[in-house]
Amino acid sequence: MALPVAGLLTVTGPAAADWPDRLVGHGGPVKSVVLERDGDRLLSTSFDYTALLWQEPDAHGKLSDPLRLTGHNAAVNDAAFLPGNRAVTVADDSDVIVWDLATGTIQHRFPGRGEKVLSLAVSPTGRHVAIASWENEARIYDLEATEPGLVATLDAHRGNVNAVAFSTSGKKVFTASYDGGIRQFDLASGSFERELVNLGWGVNALKALPDGRSLLFGVTDGKVGVLDIETGAETKVLPAHSRPVLSLAISQDGKRAASGGGDGVIRVFDTETWELLEEFQNPYGPVWGLAFTHSGHALFYAGLDDELHLWQVAPRKPFEPIEVDFPRRFQVSDTDDPGELQFARKCSVCHTLTPDGGNRAGPTLYGVFGRKAGTLPGYAYSPALLAADFIWDENTISDLFDYGPDVITPGSKMPIQRLKSVEDRDALVAFLKRATDPNPPSNPTGEIAQ
Structure with missing residues (x-):
């Protein structure tokens, strides 16, 4: 205020x-x-x-x-x-x-x-x-x-x-x-x-x-x-x-x-x-x-x-509401999903999960599983990722957070983010696989699983 x-x-x-x-x-x-x-x-x-x-x-x-x-x-x-x-x-x-x-x-x-x-x-x-x-x-x-x-x-x-x-x-x-x-x-x-x-x-x-x-x-x-x-x-x-x-x-x-x-x-x-x-x-x-x-x-x-x-600053208004989204996407704490929590803390500043992707530092992760590294159209990849020759899947994404981008994608723009706990890595990978799936499975009621 x-x-x-x-x-x-x-x-x-x-x-x-x-x-x-x-x-x-x-x-x-x-x-x-x-x-x-x-x-x-x-x-x-x-x-x-x-x-x-x-x-x-x-x-x-x-x-x-x-x-x-x-x-x-x-x-x-x-x-x-x-x-x-x-x-x-x-x-x-x-x-x-x-x-x-x-x-x-x-x-x-x-x-x-x-x-x-x-x-x-x-x-x-x-x-x-x-x-x-x-x-x-x-x-x-x-x-x-x-x-x-x-x-x-x-x-x-x-x-x-x-x-x-x-x-x-x-x-x-x-x-x-x-x-x-x-x-x-x-x-x-x-x-x-x-x-x-x-x-x-x-x-x-x-x-x-x-x-x-x-x-x-x-x-x-x-x-x-x-x-x-x-x-x-x-x-x-x-x-x-x-x-x-x-x-x-x-x-x-x-x-x-x-x-x-x-x-x-x-x-x-x-x-x-x-x-x-x-x-x-x-x-x-x-x-x-x-x-x-x-x-x-x-x-x-x-x-x-x-x-x-x-x-x-002048003349002062009698009341000035502050229009911000709070908590911010990287400040999420009220979730029971440990993978979602890790995504918020480690990934959300740079990446979105939606098809349009926004203007973040990194490309959208929508549909990332099964995608060759450095191939999303419209994103300005570093030469290191353009030259990468692997597919993003459960293992490569887990390795990224186990060893760090400086090892898995050396020379790329990715900031160093690591998760030492295998449980944390598994939870993050599981969340990403659900949240980025372009064709999420339907639940028994026929509603799309979130």
């Missing part, structure tokens, strides 16, 4: 952008959201291995289907717009992809080093992209070089790098790490200059404020604060989250900032006084992504749902 607080925003324009309250199109939890600064488009990324490009509804309120950017082989964690009608994305597959948004095709793919990349930042000129890697480093890519690609590796951290930010001048790069440090590097040389502060707990989120003097940060212990770049002093400590801070956002006019946490709380602040303006509580899960609309009067937020939600 929404929690009213003192100090409401004063607005003179429309209450919110013309976007709908929900953007439905992904087939898995949404990881990030960003709006084009001087345009009318939005990018969202998801666990379903894709990014979606959304166009703001037309004058009649009609929302067109999003452009689907498919090319990563794992969950897509972050995205940003680039000059020249382009975008850049990063993912758990470690790669950095630059997209041509006119065609939805890949312009450049920069291979990673094998570890996931959680976030990225684009320099003020749009020439450089910085990425935060779990290789304990950040990396800088020059997109306007004669041969675009990696130009610097920033490796002064002792833990995963979770976030990056450019200074407003574009000359410095700031990194935030699980080791608790926020560090400064020179963009031109790639050299490490200093550690601004060490907060003791891992730093998950980092944003440069438009004043050019400050950084907004969020920490795994729930702390949110403002850091003076020159002195490294914490100039403001904001209300803490009860769980890790997962996302931050700055409005396009720089007058508002927002924090989102694992506790489902979103807070909006005035960046001049740091007064808490509004607070929102989503009891259904974490806030992985935040983005202000152009007016700054509304916020898109993303989390465990397959869609984006829009919260009208």
